[in-house]
Amino acid sequence: MMAQEPMVWNPDYELQLTDYQSAESEINANLTSYSIYSGAKIDFSFNMNSVSFMFTKNFNDKVKAIFQKNLAVLVAPDTLTANQLLQFGRYDFDLVELYARKIRKKIYEEKGAFSDSKLFQPIFNELQEEMNTVSAQVFKATDFGKDAELLLKEHNKVIDGINQLSDFCMTCKPRKNRK
Template identity: 80%
Template sequence: MKKYTFLLCCLYTTVFLFGQETIEWTPDYVLQLSDYQSPESEIDSALTSYSIYSGSKIDFSFNMNSVSFMFTKNFNSKVKTIFQRNLAVLIAPDSITANQLLRFGRYDFDLVELYARKIRKKIYEEKGTFSDSKLFQPIFNELQEEMNTVSAQVFKATDFGKDAETLQKEHEKVTLGIHALSDFCESCKPKKIKN
C-alpha cells in the first residue's frame, strides 16, 4: 500500500510541476518577472547586454475522426495561446531594464492571443463541411508570419520596450483588437455566419 501511495504522490507532483510550466492566456493574468524561468534568465549588473525571448506561442492541435471533423465548425478550443515559463528568457543588467523587457513580454503575450483569435476566426469562416485538415496549415503559416513581423517591428520601434509610450500605444491597439474579436476567445462560440 505504501508503494502505491508513494507512486501516486510522485505522479501528482509530476502532473503539478508539468502544469506549472505553461500559462494559458486569460484577460486577467499579467506576466511577472518570476514567470521567466529558463535557466538562462538572469538580472546581473555584470552584464553589458540585454535580451528577451517571450516564451509565448500559439498551440494548435486536435484529434477527431473524419466524421466529427466534417461536422465541426468551431475550432476555438483547439487554438490556445500559451506562455512557456521554462523556455522564457529575460536577461538584463538591472531591474529597470528587466521591467522594460517584461512590459514587452506582456505586449507579446497579448499579441499572440490576438493572432490566435485571428486564426480561430479565419478557420471558422473558411471551414466548410467537406474541408479537410489541409485547410489549417496555410492559415496558421500566413498569420504566424504576419504576427512575427508585427512583433519584430514593435520590438525595434520601442527599442526592446524602452520606449514605454510607443509600447503602450501598440499594446492598446492589440487590446482593442482582442476585444473586437471577442467571439473568438478560446471558450467562445462564434455567431453563425449569415449567407
C-alpha cells in the same frame, strides 16, 4: 526537471518577472547586454476522426495562446531594464492571443462541411508569419520596450484587436451568421 504545463492566455492575468523561469533568465549588474525570449506561442492541435472533423465548425478551443515559463528568458543588468523587457513580454503574449483569435476566426469562416485538415496549415502559417513580423517591428521600433510610450500605444492597439474579436476567445462560441 519537471516539464511545466504551458500557461494559457487569460485576460485577467498579467505576466510577472517570476514567469520567466528559464535557467538562462537573470538580472545581474555585471551584465552589459539584455534580451528577452518571450516563451509565448500559438499552440494548435486537434485529434479527431474525419467524421467528427466534418461536423465541427468551432475550433476555438484547439487554438491556444500559451506561455512556456520554462522556455521564457529575460536577461537584464537591472530591474528598470527587466521591467521594460517585461512590458514587451506582456505585449508579445497579448499579440499571440490576438493572432490566435485571427486564426480561429479565419478557420471558422473558411471551413466548409467538406474541408479537410489541410485547410489549417496555410492559415496558420500566413498569420504566424504576419504576427512574427509585427512583433519584430515593434521590438525594434520600441528598442526592446525601452520606448514605453510607443510600446503602450502598440499594446493598446493589440488589446483593441482582442476586444474586437471577442467572439473568438478560446472558450467562446462564435455567433451564427444570419443570412
